[in-house]
Amino acid sequence: xxxxxxxxxxxxxxxxxxxxxxxxxxxxxxxxxxxxxxxxxxxxxxxxxxxxxxxxxxxxxxxxxxxxxxxxxxxxxxxxxxxxxxxxxxxxxxxxxxxxxxxxxxxxxxxxxxxxxxxxxxxxxxxxxxxxxxxxxxxxxxxxxxxxxxxxxxxxxxxxxxxxxxxxxxxxxxxxxxxxxxxxxxxxxxxxxxxxxxxxxxxxxxxxxxxxxxxxxxxxxxxxxxxxxxxxxxxxxxxxxxxxxxxxxxxxxxxxxxxxxxxxxxxxxxxxxxxxxxxxxxxxxxxxxxxxxxxxxxxxxxxxxxxxxxxxxxxxxxxxxxxx
Numbered sequence: 001x002x003x004x005x006x007x008x009x010x011x012x013x014x015x016x017x018x019x020x021x022x023x024x025x026x027x028x029x030x031x032x033x034x035x036x037x038x039x040x041x042x043x044x045x046x047x048x049x050x051x052x053x054x055x056x057x058x059x060x061x062x063x064x065x066x067x068x069x070x071x072x073x074x075x076x077x078x079x080x081x082x083x084x085x086x087x088x089x090x091x092x093x094x095x096x097x098x099x100x101x102x103x104x105x106x107x108x109x110x111x112x113x114x115x116x117x118x119x120x121x122x123x124x125x126x127x128x129x130x131x132x133x134x135x136x137x138x139x140x141x142x143x144x145x146x147x148x149x150x151x152x153x154x155x156x157x158x159x160x161x162x163x164x165x166x167x168x169x170x171x172x173x174x175x176x177x178x179x180x181x182x183x184x185x186x187x188x189x190x191x192x193x194x195x196x197x198x199x200x201x202x203x204x205x206x207x208x209x210x211x212x213x214x215x216x217x218x219x220x221x222x223x224x225x226x227x228x229x230x231x232x233x234x235x236x237x238x239x240x241x242x243x244x245x246x247x248x249x250x251x252x253x254x255x256x257x258x259x260x261x262x263x264x265x266x267x268x269x270x271x272x273x274x275x276x277x278x279x280x281x282x283x284x285x286x287x288x289x290x291x292x293x294x295x296x297x298x299x300x301x302x303x304x305x306x307x308x309x310x311x312x313x314x315x316x317x318x319x320x321x322x323x324x
Contacts, residue, residue, distance in 0.1 A: 003077065005040040006070040008033050009048055013067055014140050017049065017056040072277065075141065079279035086281050092121040093281055098134040098143035099126070101226045103270065106246040107324065108147070111291045118290075119283045130225075138275060144284060146273045147291075158273035159303055162316050163292035165267040166324040168207070169248050170259040171234055171241040178240065179257045186264050190216040193239030195230050198223040206265045207242055231256065246324050269321065276304075294319060 008022070012033070015021040023030040041048050048063035049056040059067065085093060099108070104126055112124060127137055131148055138146035139157045146158060149166075170189065172178050178188065190211060197204045211218045221239050224230050227247035234241040234256065241256075248258040272288060272295070274280070280288075285297045306312045 001040065001043060002036075003074070005036045006073055008036050009040065009063075009067055010070050010074060010140075012037065012049070012056065013059060017058070019056065071141075075275060075277055078141065079277070082279045082281055086279075089121075090282055091119055093283065094123050094125065095145075095284065095287060096125045096127065096137075096143040097145050097147060098137040099128060099147035100131075100134070100149070101128050102244050102247060103147050103149075104128050105227070106244070107270070108291070115283075115287050115290050118286065122283050138273060141275065144274060144278075145287070147270065148273070149268050149270045156309065157275060159276055159306075159312055160271040160273040160309060161288070161292070161295055161300065161303055161312070162319065162321055163270045163272055163295070164322045164324050165269055167245055167262040167267045168242055168265050169245045170261050171231060171243060171248060171253070171256045172259070173235060173237070174255060174257055176240070176257070178259065181259060183263060184259055184261070186210060186214045186216060189240065189242075189261075189264065190214070190218050193219050193221040194242060195222045195224075195233050195239040196220060196242040197227075197230070198225055206268055210265050267323065294321075 008026075011022045011026060012019060015025065019030050019033055023033050026033070037048065044066070046062045046066075047060050048066055050058050050060055097108075108126075116122070116124065127134075127143055129137070134143070134146045134148050135158070137143040146160075147163075170178065170184055178184055178192070181188070196207060199205075199208075207218075219239075222230075222233050224233075227243045230241050230243055231247070231253060233239070242261065245258070248256070250258075272291060274284075280300070285300060288295045288300055289297065303312045303315055306315060
């Protein structure tokens, strides 16, 4: 059994059983990967993948267990390399972050600027996507950190740490009928065409929950993953916008009025997560603390000792998080 074979079976699964795409990503040949997978299966005496002709069709039950262990082994190998780098090049390396557009555009820039000033030799890479894509990137080791709000049930393989609470604002063009309202009711909002986030993005679930509890079917006429796109269509007169409060900048959005909506919607919590068993470099601890100052290295290490996410959540249950 070779580490190369373990890496091949993990990457084949990561590429949806497409051996050709796997070979391209690993800069090797398709026949070479197929041969090594077969050799591993022969050595183990089991099939890892089911086949139809030359094509892989699905992972066998035994293969699922083997690949899960292979992921852990490869993570440990990466950890050994990280330990060595921490001793030889403590201020150099790479940092991959997977998050949504809202976090990347509004919450992270100032934090990343501070981090890069401290670690100019660390190359930082941002991956934006859906909650599903974010969790997959972190679980597969494509990202070091996942920063997310929605669909936290997808992150069961990660240690998720609370960073801050945030809420929403209603945005309308100046002169709109709601612009003079000091406290918009859920009924008044529900009577308007609404422009907001797509399902699964940026706290959309809290908006849906609030309308459901009020027994109102919202008239959502347009959705997007990008708050800037939402504001563009509010300006175009398509409807009333509901966006994260952090996405409204008075210096840029002076033609729009932001109305508070914390009385309508429960706050959402943004969390940062990483794979269990990950060796965190010194600069990784510093990034976490830069993003969320209450997440000091001792606190993060304490969270890493917890066996379940419920235990991690209990560790922070009395913590008063900042509100953005």
